[in-house]
Amino acid sequence: MKDILTAKFIKEMCDTTANMYRLGWDERNGGNISLLLDEKDVAEYLDLNKVIREIPIGFEAKPLAGKIFLVTGTGKYFKNVAGDPENNLGVVRIKADGETAELLWGYADGGRFTSEFPAHMMSHMARLAVDPNNRVVMHCHPTNLLAMNFVHELDDRAFTRSLWQMCTECIVVFPDGVGVLPWMLCGTNEIGEATAKKMNDYRVVVWGLHGVYGAGKDMDETFGLIETVEKAAEIYMKTAHLPRLNTITDEDLVTIANHFKVNYRKDFID
Ligand code: 13P
Ligand code: ZN
Numbered sequence: 001m002k003d004i005l006t007a008k009f010i011k012e013m014c015d016t017t018a019n020m021y022r023l024g025w026d027e028r029n030g031g032n033i034s035l036l037l038d039e040k041d042v043a044e045y046l047d048l049n050k051v052i053r054e055i056p057i058g059f060e061a062k063p064l065a066g067k068i069f070l071v072t073g074t075g076k077y078f079k080n081v082a083g084d085p086e087n088n089l090g091v092v093r094i095k096a097d098g099e100t101a102e103l104l105w106g107y108a109d110g111g112r113f114t115s116e117f118p119a120h121m122m123s124h125m126a127r128l129a130v131d132p133n134n135r136v137v138m139h140c141h142p143t144n145l146l147a148m149n150f151v152h153e154l155d156d157r158a159f160t161r162s163l164w165q166m167c168t169e170c171i172v173v174f175p176d177g178v179g180v181l182p183w184m185l186c187g188t189n190e191i192g193e194a195t196a197k198k199m200n201d202y203r204v205v206v207w208g209l210h211g212v213y214g215a216g217k218d219m220d221e222t223f224g225l226i227e228t229v230e231k232a233a234e235i236y237m238k239t240a241h242l243p244r245l246n247t248i249t250d251e252d253l254v255t256i257a258n259h260f261k262v263n264y265r266k267d268f269i270d
Contacts, residue, residue: 004045004105005085009037009070012219013089014082016138017072019223024143025230026078030211031140032114035070035219036124042068042091042104051102055092055112059189061121062098063128069094071113071120073106087111094121114139118192119213126199127215134215136222141211142230144237151240154180154208157268164268165248166232166239171257173228175264179205186210204229 004010013035020026042048069092072081076088090106090113101113114120120137127134152162160177164170179198184191184207195213198205204225205213212229216222250270257264 001047002045004091007041007045009035009041010085010089013070013072014085016219016223017078017081020140021078023227023230025140025226027141029075029077031078031138032072032074032116032120033136033138033219034072034114034117034120034124036135037068037070037091039066039068046091046104048093048104051093051104053103054095055101055103057094057099057101057117057121059118059122059192060098061094061125063125064094064121065096065098067094067124068092068104069120069124071117073111073113074115075111115187116192118187118189119195120192122192122196123199123205123213123215126196127203130200131217133217136214136216136219138214138216138219138222138226139207139211140226142226142233144234145206145212145230146209147237148233148240149206149209152236154182154206156180156202159206160265160268162236163229163232164253166235167228168248168252168256170228170232171253171264172260172262174202174204174225175257175262176202177204177265177268178202178229181205181207183208183210 071090071092073088073090081088086106086108091104092101093104095102116139123137156179159180179202181194195205203215212226214222214226216225
């Protein structure tokens with residue numbers, strides 16, 4: 001059996017959490033990531049019959065039964081993941097009952113998965129139903145996007161339009177737009193359910209006055225999605241208080257979306 005610390009999925013998780021920390025998106029223990037793994041990939045590194053311990057998940061995730069995820073630990077700092085993967089990460093498999101996670105590796109200090117496990121697993125269920133290639137759910141607290149939450153209306157359409165107008169290629173990167181939730185208590189099944197409901201239509205969900213969720217087929221795509229949203233929010237925050245002399249018009253948005261052949265939300269265009 002190969003050493004799991006050499007696995008591509010562990011390296012990717014280490015690199016991504018380090019990058020997110022470097023960009024200031026994940027202060028202290030802020031942020032969490034879950035990555036759906038291939039069973040045969042995992043079998044190269046772990047004995048799939050060896051369960052270290054079982055962890056109740058507190059909701060029902062039957063559609064994910066048998067699926068294996070690499071998940072960041074609760075209370076763990078993204079800045080520390082690369083230096084100590086076995087304490088900061090865990091590999092868990094959802095048991096047939098859909099209500100228990102089987103720990104196959106990690107959380108070595110007795111820890112457990114992120115407190116946002118409901119939002120992650122419910123979002124995986126929602127995205128997999130729309131796109132069977134979805135593998136990643138990522139949450140973080142990007143500075144400019146969070147700042148924008150305090151000065152911009154928290155509405156799907158209005159928020160999406162403001163972001164689309166900030167960088168020419170935004171509509172190409174997130175043609176489906178951005179879903180926005182009001183402030184809600186985090187770490188609960190309720191915010192998980194609300195996030196998953198938005199994830200039926202959007203790959204980006206803003207948690208009002210808290211942060212953002214992104215979903216995608218791999219780490220790069222999901223990271224790039226959040227990176228683009230955050231870049232647009234940065235331009236917004238740098239210009240919102242200044243007179244606007246130029247703007248990307250709705251006609252421009254349609255032109256670029258058509259050129260790149262993306263299926264954008266027509267009802268978000270005036
Ligand atoms: P965890 O440390 O439980 O992952 O929580 C961090 C966070 O960002 C909560 O929303
Ligand atoms: Zn958070």
